[in-house]
Amino acid sequence: MSGESPAAVVDIRGEVCPMTYVRTKLALETLRAGDVLEVHLRGDEPRRNVPASAQDDGHAVLSLVPQGDGSYVLRLRKGG
Amino acid sequence: MEANAAIVIGLGGLGCPAALALAQAGVRQLTLVDGDTVELSNLPRQPWYRTADVGQSKARVAAARLQQAFPGLSVRVVAAHARPDTVGALMRGHDVAIDGTDSVAAKYFLSDAVAHTGVPLVFGGVVQFEARAFRIAPGGPCLRCLFGEPPGEEEVPTCSRAGVLGALAGVAGGLQARLALEGSEAPGRARLHVLDARGDLRVRTLTIQRVPGCPGCSPRRSAG
Amino acid sequence: MGSGPVALREDQVQRYSRTILLRGVGGAGQRALLQTGARLLSGGPAFLTAAAYLGAGGTPVEGPPGLVGPDEAGFLVEARDVGQAAAPTLQRALLRLNEDAVVQPRAFGSLAALPDGGGSPRPLVALGRRGDHVVLLGAGVEACGDCLAQLCQGTQAPVAGPDAVQAGALAALLFQRLVLGLAPPLSGLVVSPGGEMQVLPLPECRHGPRLAAAVLAEAVRHLEACYPEEGCGVVLEGAAGTRWVALPNAYAAWAARDPDAFPRDARSAFLFEPAQWLALLKEADARAEKLLCVVHAHPDGQPALSAEDTAQAAPGGQPLLPGVAYLVVAIQQGRATAAAWARWQAGRFVEVPLPLLR
Secondary structure (H helix, E strand, O other): OOOOOOOEEEEOOOOOOOHHHHHHHHHHHOOOOOOEEEEEEEOHHHHHHHHHHHHHOOOEEEEEEEOOOOEEEEEEEOOO | OOOOEEEEEOOOOOHHHHHHHHHHOOOOEEEEEOOOEOOHHHHHHOOOOOHHHOOOEHHHHHHHHHHHHOOOOEEEEEOOOOOOOOHHHHHOOOOEEEEOOOOHHHHHHHHHHHHHHOOOEEEEEEEEOEEEEEEEOOOOOOHHHHHOOOOOOOOOOOHHHHOEOHHHHHHHHHHHHHHHHHOOOOOOEEEEEEEEOOOOOEEEEEEEEOOOOOOOOOOOOOOO | OOOOOOOOOHHHHHHOHHHHOOOOOHHHHHHHHHHEEEEEOOOOHHHHHHHHHHHHOOOOEEOOOOEOOOOOOOOOOOHHHOOOEHHHHHHHHHHHHOHHHHOOOOEEEEEEEOOHHHHOOOOEEEEEEEOOEEEEEEEOOOOOHHHHHHHHOOOEOOOOOOOHHHHHHHHHHHHHHHHHOOOOOEEEEEEOOOOOEEEOOOOOOOOOOOOOHHHHHHHHHHHHHHOOOOOEEEEEEEOOEEEEEEEOOOHHHHHHHOOOOOOOOOOOOOOOOHHHHHHHHHHHHHOOOEEEEEEEEEEOOOOOOOHHHHHHHOHHHOOOOOOOEEEEEEEEOOEEEEEEEEEEEOOEEEEEEEOOOO
């Protein structure tokens, strides 16, 4: 698990798809290529959807860690 | 072909422009079917709806706007989703139907209803940068001839599949209306129009043949 | 982080979410849509449908001139608006649809009717007919004016018909594609009476520059005088026509300061001094002139962009100066012998030989 500190953190635990990925995508836009974005999400659909959408857009999924309370922490590395 | 009465099932990105085009063409009676309410994210591609309409019934707002633009038009509102057991009754009595729905399941039971109602239906779809339309006549070909059986429980599509350009939906809906009014084809054949709006723009027109014995469009006694 | 782009408001993130999700669009694309307006130079049901889609999508919309016609009832126009002034009617309707559609943008592109609309401000979508077919042309800043004029030939003004919704939505689509940077500089579509669409095939642009012969001669004289070094400068275009501005080649000075970053010399490379370049751009702006082309010489070389020239003009495969052409003049023994005119088209520079009159 990379100890690299994220360039930004986004909390989308209150969002439903596709707003989950809209927030994620907008956050990624503010970063430079290679930066890490940390995303806090909740729910089955976001858990499957957000990492897949990010990969589709050319970003790398570094980790997806359940937090024990139904939420997950996703770390993405901005591509490009 | 003259259409006096048309039904638009789904008043979203496809149904809004289709309804306008039908009204502009002089169709005398429009039935609008939609069980949804207006959401803010609908507005860039559903131009009947204003900011203040968020939360209101789509079918009712679209009907009111159509009436304001075309006072001579007769508009009937069905503020509920079409269902497999209601679609036949809804479609009957109209010269043509427009598929403005956004679910695969709905598109299939609409297509299936063509054979037993005798009402032609114009299929439409828009996803991201691609728009499609084709006219399903009572003799077929139908959606099953084109795409086979409906896909099973889909793998959850990625969020980017929810992306769509409003104006592209306008093109699809406008084209659907034209196919509804003008587009009868040779029996057993239909053209699928596809517009890819990326980059250099690409248009394809594919001829679809009716699949013999297709369960979707074989002649059958009209259902109850 | 310095001043970045103005962030989208929360309501905008919600409203435009489906546009933001599109690959290659994102928040940056949506901001571009919000900042480039569309001026309707003509009315009619197709243009008004285009206005509805553009406004709904966040593009500020202005116009059209004249009064609302009886065939224009639709998304933005009610039956009772017929006979009213069109522009204020549209503004009221757009304000209810989307308040972003009535703000003052940085710049305006145009939606215009063929055949005369080809000269309207870019980005431009022109709409008209050829016989019973609808014709749509989209032209970005980089599009060749001569190619566009050719495409406009033989077209007529639009006529209201059953294609108005489809045609209007296509017009909005072409405009948005240009603003989003998703379209080539020139594109066209033809719609047949049944609604079938066909892409207009576009020939490669072989048109030369709109340079006055005297201006070209002045530039060539300067380049000859700089031999054996690479002379350079620009041609500006304004209301009064074109004019040549010589600029010193600063390469040697930069090479002296930093030979590692600037390993060549003034005989094989050129550079504008940044301060002078900036001053020139400001002056051109003040005089309402635009940059037509960058000119430089290849002493004892080829009349063609070298690999270094191309890398300098389009770093990373994107033209540094969109819409600006490049003129390369080969100078042998102090005399100009041949020249080439290079324009960016479809991802690369297309070069056309330019005769040098003697």
